[in-house]
Each structure stands twice: as C-alpha cells, then as structure tokens.
Amino acid sequence: MKMNLVLELMDVPGQLVSVLEPIGTLGANLVTVIHKREFKNEQGMVPVHITIEGERENLFNVIQKFDDLGISIVEMDGVVKKEMISTLLYGHIVDQDVRDTMDRINSLKGVVITGFDIKLDGEKESTALITLETDYGKKQFVFDKIKEIAEEKQLLMINEV
The missing domain is CATH 3.30.70.260 (ACT domain)
Structure with a gap:
C-alpha cells in the first residue's frame, strides 16, 4: 500500500x-x-x-x-487535513490581556493563529479579526473553546467571518 x-x-x-x-x-x-x-x-x-x-x-x-x-x-x-477559519472578537481586547488570549488559543492541539488583526479606537472597545489554521473537522471545537475564552474575558465573539 x-x-x-x-x-x-x-x-x-x-x-x-x-x-x-x-x-x-x-x-x-x-x-x-x-x-x-x-x-x-x-x-x-x-x-x-x-x-x-x-x-x-x-x-x-x-x-x-x-x-x-x-x-x-x-x-x-x-x-x-487542515482548514482555515476566522472569527471576530469585540470588546476591551487589549485590557483583557491580548497575549494571554493568543497563547490560550495557540495552546489548543492542532490549532495555530495565522493572523491577528486588531482595530483600536482610542479608549473605546476594539475589534480583532483572528485567522486560524486547524485540523480538519475541529472547527466547532475551536469555536467553542474561543467562545469560553471570550466569555471569561467579557468579549463578544462572532463566528465564521
């Protein structure tokens, strides 16, 4: 074979x-x-x-x-075996330790952040577009984990941008 x-x-x-x-x-x-x-x-x-x-x-x-x-x-x-997915986070992203957020997402097995674009608006809430590469078939698992992180940090998450 x-x-x-x-x-x-x-x-x-x-x-x-x-x-x-x-x-x-x-x-x-x-x-x-x-x-x-x-x-x-x-x-x-x-x-x-x-x-x-x-x-x-x-x-x-x-x-x-x-x-x-x-x-x-x-x-x-x-x-x-890999797929690209993206999501948006909205809220006080920087104040909620953006590095910790990225590290926690990257620590998920089979997931790597390939892009993290943030739009700042002074002291107001900001928006981050996160692009990820993940093992095929793990999309919902990844979204669920990011949602947990977002809720813990009081951020709004929008799936599948």
Whole structure:
C-alpha cells in the first residue's frame, strides 16, 4: 500500500532528517520526498511531500508517530487535513490581556493563529479579526473553546467571518 502525505515542517537544519527517521524503523519504505523550501508560510513552515509504502498497519504506525512528535500532516492521499477559519472578537481586547488570549488559543492541539488583526479606537472597545489554521473537522471545537475564552474575558465573539 502507498500513502501520499504533505507535512508542514520548520525550515531549520535537521528537521527533515528527524521526520524521515521513524519511517524505516516502523517498517515502511520512503518512495518520494519533495521539499519545497521556497513556499514557506508566515510561521516559517515549509511543505514536504512524501510518499511512503508498506503494510497498512506500518503506515498507520508512521502516521501515529508523526502525531506523537507534533508533526503536522496537512494532506493525506489528496484529502486536506487542515482548514482555515476566522472569527471576530469585540470588546476591551487589549485590557483583557491580548497575549494571554493568543497563547490560550495557540495552546489548543492542532490549532495555530495565522493572523491577528486588531482595530483600536482610542479608549473605546476594539475589534480583532483572528485567522486560524486547524485540523480538519475541529472547527466547532475551536469555536467553542474561543467562545469560553471570550466569555471569561467579557468579549463578544462572532463566528465564521
């Protein structure tokens, strides 16, 4: 069985080698590697396309190992595993510790803030547009968690901008 994956890796020395190492040790074979350094995103991540082959169980063990190592799988056999979502927060965002808000959202497993644009209006309430990348199928979970944070900080949240 063959499996095509697109991973997101930090563009730092040794990252690619550390990702490829578990493939052989878990009984799978590496068929293809395409490392696209010129397509770096805002977080310094680059897409790496790999094709692996082996027994079904071995391939799923590789996928599990990638998950354990925190390696983001963006696409698996042509199926997108990540999605972009956005939401608005309205209120005294800065006064309610904007850094804490961002850190709490980024601490959610499979979620990363890719954009945080804030419009300030002096001492009045402000508006923040938050753009997120999340694992496919986790949209409602992410919105629920952000809503909890917003309610705790007395902010209004508007889903799906």
